[in-house]
Amino acid sequence: MIYNRLSVFRAERGLSRKDIAEAVGVNPQTIGYLERGDYAPSVELALKLSALFEVAVEQLFSLKPFAPLAHSLRDQES
Amino acid sequence: MFIRSKAHPFGRPLQTGTVRILLIVLYAFYPLGCILQLVAGGSVALGLAGVALVVAALAAFAVLAGSSLHRQTQEPxxxxxxxxxxxxxxxxxxxxSVFSGIVLIGVLYMMLTADMAANGKLDLWRPTDGTHWNAIFGGLILLxxxxxxxxxxxxxxxxxAD
Structure with missing residues (x-):
């Protein structure tokens, strides 16, 4: 299982699934499958997506579940 | 075979539930329609009901053939x-795997029924004329x-949806 924060980054940038799909050359449905965790991307697609959001690939994908955003913010403040 | 339309070059986006219903209509109505025509004998009503079921099955196939899900299975x-x-x-x-199993069961059935009929044991139905074979091949092609x-x-x- 590969976890990702695709929906968080997508919402932050105000992009639609179609926008992302066109940028990385896949079907918009594939972005939906990725966001739901129903599909693990190839290395190529993971790298394309991380390049699109200008983040390291491990910030976008992980083998362990990501901590909720609220927890991360609370940890930063304390 | 994928029917590409100008309005939907990547196939008509159908809900998964709709596709499932169309497939059930296709897989249930086609054989049922063929069987009704087979057993109709002189009954015009049964014959017409059989034709109607086959037409409904083909209509379901026509819709499926233009769907985005069907495109995924047929596109290069x-x-x-x-x-x-x-x-x-x-x-x-x-x-x-499923298709091979169905064909193997069908061939086995025809082999056994032909063998039993030849030995005068049991005369079960088996395809005998062109109409029967056309119906069977039509069904296998659709399947x-x-x-x-x-x-x-x-x-x-x-x-x-997004």
């Missing part, structure tokens, strides 16, 4: 993305075209 690899290719390959493998899509439709959860 270069026009699919990595997820679609992976799903299609898995579905084709499963569909091949081979739609089975990978059926594996996809019944095997995955629908994705909500």
């Amino acid at each position: 690899e270069s026009l699919l993305d990595e997820r679609e290719r992976e799903e299609r390959n898995r579905a084709s493998f499963q569909a091949h 081979s075209f739609t089975l990978p899509g059926a594996v996809l439709a019944f095997g995955k959860a629908p994705v909500e």
